[in-house]
Amino acid sequence: MSDMTSTADAPRSPGRPRSIRADEAIIEATLDLLAEGSTIEALSIESIAARAGVGKATIYRRWAGKDALLLDALRRLKGILAQPAGHSVRDDLVLLVGAIGKNVDPRAAKIMPCLVPAVNRSSDQFQLYQNIIAPRRQLMREVLRRGIDEGVLRADIDVEVTMALLTGPMLIQRVLQWNPDLDEQSLPERVVDAVLEGIRTR
Amino acid sequence: MSDMTSTADAPRSPGRPRSIRADEAIIEATLDLLAEGSTIEALSIESIAARAGVGKATIYRRWAGKDALLLDALRRLKGILAQPAGHSVRDDLVLLVGAIGKNVDPRAAKIMPCLVPAVNRSSDQFQLYQNIIAPRRQLMREVLRRGIDEGVLRADIDVEVTMALLTGPMLIQRVLQWNPDLDEQSLPERVVDAVLEGIRTR
Structure with missing residues (x-):
């Protein structure tokens, strides 16, 4: 699977390039895996990366770890x-x-x-x-x-x-x-x- | 595993012999399997029978099916x-x-x-x-x-x-x-x- 940052990079405040499209794919992958019955414990950065079609490094560039990603994904789910x-x-x-x-x-x-x-x-x-x-x-x-x-x-x-x-x-x-x-x-x-x-x- | 009714039968209102000890073991097995993470869907009379150390027939003599057994087990869990x-x-x-x-x-x-x-x-x-x-x-x-x-x-x-x-x-x-x-x-x-x-x- 190719790393989506290579095709959809965008500027980000602290200077590092950031892809909104990759962010979306990663959050969607997290929610899809949870909705399909994966427990929080069983969910891994590896499985999310594979589902989103990005490399693990892409996830770690954006989130400190699984908990930070989960927080963002669940906030998205709960809506504004x-x-x-x-x-x-x-x-x-x-x-x-x-x-x-x-x-x-x-x-x-x-x-x-x-x-x-x-x-x-x-x-x-x-x-x-x-x-x-x-x-x-x-x-x-x-x-x-x-x-x-x-x-x-x-x-x-x-x-x-x-x-x-x-x-x-x-x-x-x-x-x-x-x-x-x-x-x-x-x-x-x-x-x-x-x-x-x-x-x-x- | 031996069928517990053979050792602990007791009289039951409509005439059929009934073992309170087997009842207990079956209900306990059901609750143990659920507490260990089995979903209701995954729970089978077979797995309950194996865990309780009784035959499937022993369960079916006491309960019409999985739902009736689950109702009794969950009522027990919720207490009086x-x-x-x-x-x-x-x-x-x-x-x-x-x-x-x-x-x-x-x-x-x-x-x-x-x-x-x-x-x-x-x-x-x-x-x-x-x-x-x-x-x-x-x-x-x-x-x-x-x-x-x-x-x-x-x-x-x-x-x-x-x-x-x-x-x-x-x-x-x-x-x-x-x-x-x-x-x-x-x-x-x-x-x-x-x-x-x-x-x-x-």
Whole structure:
């Protein structure tokens, strides 16, 4: 297999040539292998290189190792972070809750649950997983704190538990199909309204 | 391997001899194979029989097939259903929420997350999974309805969403270790109190 950098090099900030096309191929290969059932442990730079049609050196020029590559690949899979408009606390929460577990990429449904045992087995994988979800938690935390500052939400609410109340129902429904009697479409609004009922200023 | 029924037969209601010791060995073998990483699809009556040291016929005398055996094995793994005392709605909810994702058997942490992809792939597995969790949902539903009848909870609350609010945070924290900043020990009480704040009679 030929190294794609030779045909599609592009300038890169710290001076080293970088191929966006090779990056794409490497990330796609990583996601394909995971979606086909490879565990994180079994995934190797060698197998990714072979699948992407690049040399191992090409991967190591771009990523420090497997964990850095996985982080980028899984971030890509999870899509772009939803951006709250900042006008209404309720609207912002409905947007953020609606984005939970909603993966545009069909490979995500195969890849994400399989990460759980890996995450529980290894502290490296746990860190990788936290690196992906921490920014999403932070967005929600900021909306709640803004609500408190604006006097829409009570100042004494338990912010971390409120985040779990907003996130948990959507996640168990979308990932585990927890309760067949729950309508997924209306769930973000119903969850946000039920939670707001307990935390809004009276 | 000898068929254990020959040494440990015991009377059984519909008249057929039944060995409790063989039952145990078969269920333990099933859970061991799953905990060691076998997928539900890969699991066969043959491999279970070999592991348990019984003949395939012994298994088929007790269970109609793999799904019936799996249901019994996974029920065993999840432990006995928590029984609400029926005095205080808050105490009953704390008990039920505290039991969520709390598996006494250490094999459960390895087995349960791996079920998710199987559950999403097959409607048989989805039914199996629902058969295990539906009775737990029903216990919680009954406590909430009792609270409404007793006037402790408002009559207009969304019972199914409330169940998801009570279950989701505990499940994502215990199974996914969702937020390292959340203390698992105090979570059941904090979740129940936060939810009650929104649903209690005012």
